[in-house]
Amino acid sequence: SIPPATVSRLPLYLRVLGEMPKAHAMISSEQLANVAGANSAQVRKDLSYLGSYGVRGVGYDTVQLRTQIEMALGLSADLVVAIIGAGNLGSALANYKGFNDWGFSVGALFDVDAAKVGSQIDGLAVQPMSRLEDLVASAGVMIGVIATPAGAAQEVADRLVSAGVTSILNFAPTVLRVPEEVQVRRVDLSTELQILSFHLHSGRRS
Amino acid sequence: SIPPATVSRLPLYLRVLGEMPKAHAMISSEQLANVAGANSAQVRKDLSYLGSYGVRGVGYDTVQLRTQIEMALGLSADLVVAIIGAGNLGSALANYKGFNDWGFSVGALFDVDAAKVGSQIDGLAVQPMSRLEDLVASAGVMIGVIATPAGAAQEVADRLVSAGVTSILNFAPTVLRVPEEVQVRRVDLSTELQILSFHLHSGRRS
Ligand SMILES: NC(=O)c1ccc[n+]([C@@H]2O[C@H](COP(=O)([O-])OP(=O)(O)OC[C@H]3O[C@@H](n4cnc5c(N)ncnc54)[C@H](O)[C@@H]3O)[C@@H](O)[C@H]2O)c1
Numbered sequence: 001s002i003p004p005a006t007v008s009r010l011p012l013y014l015r016v017l018g019e020m021p022k023a024h025a026m027i028s029s030e031q032l033a034n035v036a037g038a039n040s041a042q043v044r045k046d047l048s049y050l051g052s053y054g055v056r057g058v059g060y061d062t063v064q065l066r067t068q069i070e071m072a073l074g075l076s077a078d079l080v081v082a083i084i085g086a087g088n089l090g091s092a093l094a095n096y097k098g099f100n101d102w103g104f105s106v107g108a109l110f111d112v113d114a115a116k117v118g119s120q121i122d123g124l125a126v127q128p129m130s131r132l133e134d135l136v137a138s139a140g141v142m143i144g145v146i147a148t149p150a151g152a153a154q155e156v157a158d159r160l161v162s163a164g165v166t167s168i169l170n171f172a173p174t175v176l177r178v179p180e181e182v183q184v185r186r187v188d189l190s191t192e193l194q195i196l197s198f199h200l201h202s203g204r205r206s
Numbered sequence: 207s208i209p210p211a212t213v214s215r216l217p218l219y220l221r222v223l224g225e226m227p228k229a230h231a232m233i234s235s236e237q238l239a240n241v242a243g244a245n246s247a248q249v250r251k252d253l254s255y256l257g258s259y260g261v262r263g264v265g266y267d268t269v270q271l272r273t274q275i276e277m278a279l280g281l282s283a284d285l286v287v288a289i290i291g292a293g294n295l296g297s298a299l300a301n302y303k304g305f306n307d308w309g310f311s312v313g314a315l316f317d318v319d320a321a322k323v324g325s326q327i328d329g330l331a332v333q334p335m336s337r338l339e340d341l342v343a344s345a346g347v348m349i350g351v352i353a354t355p356a357g358a359a360q361e362v363a364d365r366l367v368s369a370g371v372t373s374i375l376n377f378a379p380t381v382l383r384v385p386e387e388v389q390v391r392r393v394d395l396s397t398e399l400q401i402l403s404f405h406l407h408s409g410r411r412s
């Protein structure tokens with residue numbers, strides 16, 4: 001099984017491979033490491049978990065490596081995402097064209113605010129929360145994205161989980177409690193800014 | 207000096223302390239661990255780097271601990287942020303009231319699109335990129351937030367760095383090359399979704 005740190009680096013290698021010119025048939029672990037901001041021994045170790053071993057002095061076949069990473073990440077199938085909370089952030093996410101680049105598509109948008117329900121964002125109508133369970137089923141939603149205020153996030157997570165969703169991307173600044181088999185990734189803007197502030201502050205001190 | 211993994215957990219402890227009712231004078235490492243999704247030995251170790259040792263059986267003073275973490279993260283002073291790229295994501299960030307909760311304020315907004323320059327977002331006018339250097343200086347910008355397309359991100363980072371900004375939060379899906387003394391944090395939506403996809407895919411297999 002692949003260690004979590006390796007899993008979090010695979011998307012970066014995939015992006016680097018996607019940015020290579022088509023004519024670039026081979027890539028070395030040094031080149032991958034250089035662009036991905038990792039070290040080449042770590043790259044070789046990471047790729048070995050996919051059963052991918054480069055040829056010494058020649059490197060890895062870019063097309064084959066890309067397919068192997070896509071398979072490992074399960075990107076070969078289309079993954080449907082639901083966004084809960086059609087406010088500032090939720091609507092920016094719904095408008096985001098980048099989803100499709102990696103096989104993700106927004107299948108449904110939800111909000112509790114009656115004034116937002118029925119409005120269209122990038123061709124998709126905002127639905128009331130009362131329809132969450134049946135739309136998650138009918139649209140085949142695999143991932144729930146939470147873009148509600150922090151106070152509503154837990155209740156939204158509970159509904160997603162009871163509707164059968166086992167993957168959650170949470171933008172609300174709160175720690176969610178979910179059953180063991182549910183995966184949650186957090187994106188917390190204030191945490192990122194506070195970590196930057198720490199380095200500004202300790203840099204000044206040193 | 208405080209290890210990076212500890213630094214990345216401090217904002218979480220701070221959020222937990224902020225959510226405690228005022229009457230809650232003491233908090234144990236178990237309580238902090240429980241809400242922050244960490245383990246209590248890790249919490250005690252993390253807090254020891256701040257010179258904070260709880261009293262066995264009693265715990266930590268919540269007010270004192272909060273002040274110690276804020277000091278360590280350098281949150282006592284107001285930190286000014288500039289957002290580059292006033293599109294979907296940039297304008298959602300500019301409208302985000304959560305910045306102020308932690309002492310961050312948006313001091314300037316920039317865009318290359320002449321049609322956006324001069325428009326107001328949450329009371330702040332979008333400025334042309336030609337004014338980046340003088341506004342970074344006059345507004346005292348400490349952190350640059352990049353919300354431009356990936357293709358423009360490196361050039362924007364270079365301008366921020368040459369204007370004296372040493373902290374960057376990058377939302378564009380590309381790896382930035384910056385001098386050693388510049389801190390960059392990445393928030394990459396597609397990486398988060400791909401990691402969720404990995405678990406969906408490997409969960410199905412097991
Ligand atoms: N805007 C940003 O740039 C930004 C950045 C980082 C984090 N966040 C976080 O993302 C979340 C959303 O932020 P925002 O700026 O979009 O806020 P917002 O107020 O603009 O939008 C929140 C939306 O959620 C809806 N909502 C509230 N309760 C709900 C519920 N129970 N079920 C479904 N929908 C519900 C509201 O009606 C509203 O439309 C917040 O938790 C915020 O802290 C936002």
Ligand SMILES: NC(=O)c1ccc[n+]([C@@H]2O[C@H](COP(=O)([O-])OP(=O)(O)OC[C@H]3O[C@@H](n4cnc5c(N)ncnc54)[C@H](O)[C@@H]3O)[C@@H](O)[C@H]2O)c1
Pocket residue numbers: 092093094095096097098290291292293294295296316317318319322335352353354355356358361362377378379394395396
């Ligand atoms: N919208 C989202 O939800 C979302 C989510 C994750 C990541 N991102 C990433 O964030 C970035 C912005 O996404 P978006 O959806 O807001 O795109 P957008 O096209 O709506 O906005 C981009 C803005 O950047 C401006 N711009 C372009 N080149 C510039 C330059 N050299 N200097 C200054 N401004 C410049 C454009 O004029 C535009 O206003 C992209 O890199 C995207 O991949 C967006």
